[in-house]
Amino acid sequence: MSLLPAAKIGGRRVVLPSRAALTSSSRLFTTSTATPAPRVSPRTNVFPSKVLANPSAPRRALATHASPHTYAKLTGEDITAFASFLSSPSSSLLTTIQPSDSSCGVKPVGQDELDGYNADWMNKYKGRSQLVVKPKSTQEVADVVKYCYEKRIAVVPQGGNTGLVGGSVPVEDEVIISTALLNKVRSFDEVSGTLVCDAGCILESLDREIGAKGYMMPLDLGAKGSCHIGGNVATNAGGLRFLRYGSLHGNVLGLEVVLPNGEVLDGLSTLRKDNTGFDLKQLFIGSEGSIGLITGVSIVTPRRPSAQNVAVFAVDSFDAVQQVFGRVKSHCGEILSAFEFMDQDAFNLVVHHGIKNPFEAKHPFYVLIETSGSNKDHDDEKLSGLLEELMESSMITDGVMAQDESQAGSLWSLRESIAEAAGKKGAVYKYDLSMPIPKMNELVEHLRQRFNDAGVLGQDKQIKDVVGYGHIGDGNLHINIVAEAYAPEIEALIEPYVYEWTSGVQGSISAEHGLGYMKAEKIGYTKGQKSVEWMQRIKGLFDERGIFNPNKYLPSQPASK
Amino acid sequence: MSLLPAAKIGGRRVVLPSRAALTSSSRLFTTSTATPAPRVSPRTNVFPSKVLANPSAPRRALATHASPHTYAKLTGEDITAFASFLSSPSSSLLTTIQPSDSSCGVKPVGQDELDGYNADWMNKYKGRSQLVVKPKSTQEVADVVKYCYEKRIAVVPQGGNTGLVGGSVPVEDEVIISTALLNKVRSFDEVSGTLVCDAGCILESLDREIGAKGYMMPLDLGAKGSCHIGGNVATNAGGLRFLRYGSLHGNVLGLEVVLPNGEVLDGLSTLRKDNTGFDLKQLFIGSEGSIGLITGVSIVTPRRPSAQNVAVFAVDSFDAVQQVFGRVKSHCGEILSAFEFMDQDAFNLVVHHGIKNPFEAKHPFYVLIETSGSNKDHDDEKLSGLLEELMESSMITDGVMAQDESQAGSLWSLRESIAEAAGKKGAVYKYDLSMPIPKMNELVEHLRQRFNDAGVLGQDKQIKDVVGYGHIGDGNLHINIVAEAYAPEIEALIEPYVYEWTSGVQGSISAEHGLGYMKAEKIGYTKGQKSVEWMQRIKGLFDERGIFNPNKYLPSQPASK
Structure with a gap:
């Protein structure tokens, strides 16, 4: 069922393999070509059409929103300088450039050794950076950034590089600063559930580590096996637990950030309540590396539920889907952890793809509900009672409830196989x-x-x-x-x-994937011009030299709808 | 038991009376004097000591952190201009100044008619504004603010004026812009629970209005009967539902804000997920009127629980209190809505004050637990099971569980009467x-x-x-x-x-009350100098003329510890 060799977590979720495993055989999508990737692969359908029309166009053609700043080109002196900031230059520095001082501990490598950092995991976007730096401490990040600031060298912060909008790879030859070696848990408080860790910790590892103590991360995504918590915060990742545990704006307690001038903003608070001045950390949540590089995260984590239930209901209309949502929230609001819908065509797609159909008749809509609570008997009772009421009131026309974890996985696969089934067709x-x-x-x-x-x-x-x-x-x-x-x-x-x-309809063109390179110029569809202008002013305030993630996130000129 | 004639909500919470009812007989604290209030009342113990030493000092003596900006004094021409922006000048404008054009619909009043706006509800802080404007629409707010911007007239935004740190009253003679007449619910979506309303809506009214539809506000405070939702957001109010529903940074979906230059920033989104650029609204949550005046709020509201339980446990040590917290979160994490503690001295204080003691022996610590869920039988069972386990494991030494709403109220009064009992003593x-x-x-x-x-x-x-x-x-x-x-x-x-x-211990000197006038200069105890400097830059970016809430929130010069 999965295109990936990677393990399925909880019997249902497709996990991104680590970068090392990202060979052509493990690709999530069938239309991409093998590495080395073309600048624009055939499935980059949402690119500006002028690029689509010319898929072999050089990368520079994509820079429709070029940064107004100019940046220095890297020299051998720069490499030597970077090496001097790092406790372990040989493992923290990957470059194609010969350092001016050959005793600095750095040996240049071939450009292909940087491919994994220059290209995103879908091979949709590819830059041509000549330098990847993987600092081992916040101070090393700060020293590297300060040097870039002084020399006007452009920078792209990179976490697990699992984004979907080209936000974490270079557009041109930006220096890649990877959080891969910032990967230590700094503290975990078992009373409050507060976790403080380096930005490069992998989400799934964190979830496992605190899971042993009865807690779990308040977010969960398909990329959990590769993505870094710092990247999650920088992109304000939503994911599968959003309905229950809410946004990172509510769950992140503090951040440590290296600003574009090299200053370390130490806001790694573990306080749940603190009303002393502007909540600066909020600016960095979802800022996509445009005004700072997150090096540390403090986050509140909820207790891991001891019981889970999954049910799928058949529903006659989208109006009824909404009514069912209201009833479900009312009956089991506090244990509800997912409320997903799919239309008949989506359902048919996965059934034709081979997923077992638990229903005999066809229905216009299907709803999947998951509950997570602390007492299985109670949750079962709530869900059974709900199901009965929904059927008696004719809000739903049929329904199935998983009796064990394996059935729960089967029901989830109805919802989670849609993208895969579509890609196959x-x-x-x-x-x-x-x-x-x-x-x-x-x-x-x-x-x-x-x-x-x-x-x-x-x-x-x-x-x-x-x-x-x-x-x-x-x-x-x-x-x-x-x-x-x-x-x-x-x-x-x-x-x-x-x-x-x-x-x-006042919607958002990017619910959770962010803007990155792909949608920087499309922000005007969701945000008004004044808002965009204030964003540009904030960008200018923190990064007046424009060295952080240039050509991304915001239009260089005020957007207009 | 309550010092106030006001109704107790839910059998337990003291509600602030409306301003009109704030006579000396309904005062919450016994040491304040009757109106007209002295500039510094005897209980302003946290003032700088030089002020304490001279309680009759003129107000100006308080301005230890004077704004570096200069402001215009109001003239009759200004009053005429303000009147021209308002659809109903006679009800929206309260001033002691004779307008230059007597046909503008405004008649001057005596200074005492502005006392309710110039002083905070505790009579701790008092300014001497000569003008209160109560606009009836966002456009009216914008026109008034734009005029103030052009003329460099200082402004203080005011909601329900229930704050505790002097943030919503003038320090000098700032124009008071009140949200009192911005009080309409704009929309409520019964499927998603999303409420959009004017900033001047009273929290309790909103809670009642959506309560009829099965929802409730995600925050609750003692001042609910008077406070405005806009003020709640501007001060990032915490309150009694924080443990369960989290911070306003997670619950507020969008804001409409009038900026210091009169621009309207329309961010009144109802989207739960939107990753298109900086989340600007976050800057205004907790900004205490320093960079904008909130005129509209979009907020997600949770389902109102149908069952509530309250229990009080006796505990032998503070270590055990923390262990109990862990067990409670594990057993009934999803229904837990309060976990309060008090030490023996606090408990003795309320018992001597006349609150019924449900325990026979004395104990070092007491813990109060409230659960809120959708099924009373389930919740009872969870709580009983928890109680049994806690006693068997000796984590607690005694415990009582309320059998009805009245007993629940009695147990809550053990916790909620502490401040009152202290004030009496x-x-x-x-x-x-x-x-x-x-x-x-x-x-x-x-x-x-x-x-x-x-x-x-x-x-x-x-x-x-x-x-x-x-x-x-x-x-x-x-x-x-x-x-x-x-x-x-x-x-x-x-x-x-x-x-x-x-x-x-990396704590906060203001957990939820904010900084206002009282703690503007004390921010350095909680925030580092670099953070304060970035806050000052943000203040300067949005309010370069410094007309919004001068002398408050941030030090005029960088703070140092």
């Missing part, structure tokens, strides 16, 4: 949007209508399927449009229509 | 601190030792009691030091010791 145009819950199905219907009007939707036509699914609780809609192949005329039917429509 | 030095949980009792013990060493602690001495209590779950410690009378030599034993000690 054809070329997929994917959108990750958030919007008011009542609007979520409308956009999917509009798109189907639009394609029908154009005569391109059908199993024997250019577009095979338009499927809608996602996290109802978070208003997070995923749309997968399965096409025979990527084609400019299909893309023109979708974009900018999807962004404009989302903008029209 | 003498002059109270109060501190609201947060720190790592294991440190919470240490400071209380250190203070007792310190007073014993000085020979001032005892029922027949200057200091009667030193009591510690608070929210274990939030690391929020309250210390009440009950003295015979306020005295400089007693204060000198406490301050700066308490602040220095708190600083030494």
Whole structure:
């Protein structure tokens, strides 16, 4: 069922392999080519069309939003200087450049040895940095950054490099500062559940470590096996536990950040309550490395639940899906940990893909519910009672409840195999949007209508399927449009229509993936011009030389819708 | 049991009366004098000592951290201009100044009619503003602020004026912009529980309104009957539901803010997930009116629980209190809504004050637990099972569980009457601190030792009691030091010791009350100089003319410890 050799966690989630395992055989998507990756792979469908039209265009052609700053080119003197800041230059420094002082402990390597850092894991984006620095302490990060500041050398902070929008790889030849060797747990308080750790700790490792003490990380994502907690914070990662445990803006207690001028902002508080001045850490949560490099994270972690239940309900309309959401919140609000929906086309896709269908009849919508609590008997009773009430009230037309962990995994696979099933069937145009819950199905219907009007939707036509699914609780809609192949005329039917429509209902064109390189210029669809201008001022305040993650996150000029 | 004539909510919480009811007979504290209030009342014990030494000093003497900006004095022309921005000048404008155009709809009033806006509800702080503006729309706020910006007129935003640190009253003669007439609910989505409302909506009214739909506000405070939601957000109010529902940084979805230059920053999103650029709203949460005036709030609200339980446990040591906290989180993590502690001296104080003691023996510590869930039988069972395990393991030595709402109220009054009992017994030095949980009792013990060493602690001495209590779950410690009378030599034993000690354990000198006027210069005890400097830069970025809430929140010069 999984395209990956990696283990499935909890019987259901696909985990990104470590970078070392990212060979062509373990690729998540079938349309990418093997390394060395092309600058623009065929599945980069959401790129500006001028790039799509010229897939072999040099990387520079992508820089539609070039930084107004100029940056220094690296020299051998720079390498020697960087080596002098590091306790272990030989393991912390990877470069193609000959250092000016050959006794500095650094031997240059071939450019291909930097490929894993220059390209993102999907091989959608690739830069040509000549230097990766992996500091082993906050002070080493600070020294490296301060030097870059003084010399006006551009920098890209990199965590697990599992992002989807090209935010953690160089656009040009930025120095890559990796948090890979900042990987120690600094403290864990078993009374409060407060974890303080280096930014480079891997999410899954942290979850395992505190799991042994009865706690768990308040976030969980497909990339958990590779992603760094610092990157999670820098991208304000959402994920599967968002509905229950909320946003990192609420869970992160403190951050240690190296600013673009090399200053260390030590805000690694473990306090849950502290109203003394601006909450500066909030600025760095979701800042995507644009104004600082996170080196340490303090985060509050919840108790690990001892019981879990999963059920899937069949529902007749999207209105009913929303009603069911209300009833579920009312019945088992405090144990609800997931409320996912998928439409009939999404369901059919996974069933044709081979996932077992627990229902006899067809239904317009399906809802998956997960509960996580401290008492299995109580949770079972709540869920059974809910199911009974929902069926009696005709809000749902059928329902199944997992009797064990294996059945729970099967039910989850109905929801979690959608992207995979779509990828197997054809070329997929994917959108990750958030919007008011009542609007979520409308956009999917509009798109189907639009394609029908154009005569391109059908199993024997250019577009095979338009499927809608996602996290109802978070208003997070995923749309997968399965096409025979990527084609400019299909893309023109979708974009900018999807962004404009989302903008029209005050939605977000990036629910949780961020802006990175891919959507820096599209922010105007979600944020007003004044907001963007204030963001640019904040960027300018913290990074007046523009050395941190240039060409990303924000437009260089004020955006307009 | 309550000093106030106001109703007790949920059988336990003291509610602030509306401003109109704030006569001397309804005062919460016994040592304040009746209106008109002195500039410095006898209980302003945490003021700089030079002010304490001269309680009749003119207000200006308080301005130890004077704004470096200069401001215009109001003229009759200004009043006429303000009137022209308002749809209803006669009800929106209260001033002692004769307008230049007598046909503008404004008649001047006596200075005493502005007393309710110039003084805080405790009568600790009093300014001498000559103008209160109560706009009826965001546009009116924007027009007023823009005019102030152009003319360099200083402004103080004011919500329910229930703050404790002098943040919402003028220091000098700032124009008061009140949100009192911005009081409409804009929308409530019964599927997602998302509420969008004007900033001037009263917290309790909102809670009642959405309560009828099965939801509740994610925060609750003693001042709920008067405080405005905009003020709650501006001060990042914590309160009684913090342990369960977390911080406003996680619950607020969007804000509409009028910036110091009159620009309206429209960020009134209802999206739960939106990763498009800096999360600007976070800057305004807890900014205490220093960089913007919040006019609209979008907030996610949780389902109202259908069952509540309260229990009190007797515990032998503070170590055991922490162990109990761990067990309670493990057993009933998802239904836990409060975990409060009080030490023996705090308990004795309320029992002597007349609150019924449910225990026969004396115990070093007491813990109060509240659960809120969707199924009473389940919650009862969880709590009973927990109680049994705790007693068998000897973590607790005794325990009582409320059998009905009235008993629950009685148990809560053990915790909630502490401040009142202290106030009845003498002059109270109060501190609201947060720190790592294991440190919470240490400071209380250190203070007792310190007073014993000085020979001032005892029922027949200057200091009667030193009591510690608070929210274990939030690391929020309250210390009440009950003295015979306020005295400089007693204060000198406490301050700066308490602040220095708190600083030494990386604690916060203001857990939830904010900085306002009272603690603007004390921020250095909790935040490092670099952080304060970045805060000052942010203040300068948004309010380069310094017209918003001058002399408050941040030191005018970089703080040093």
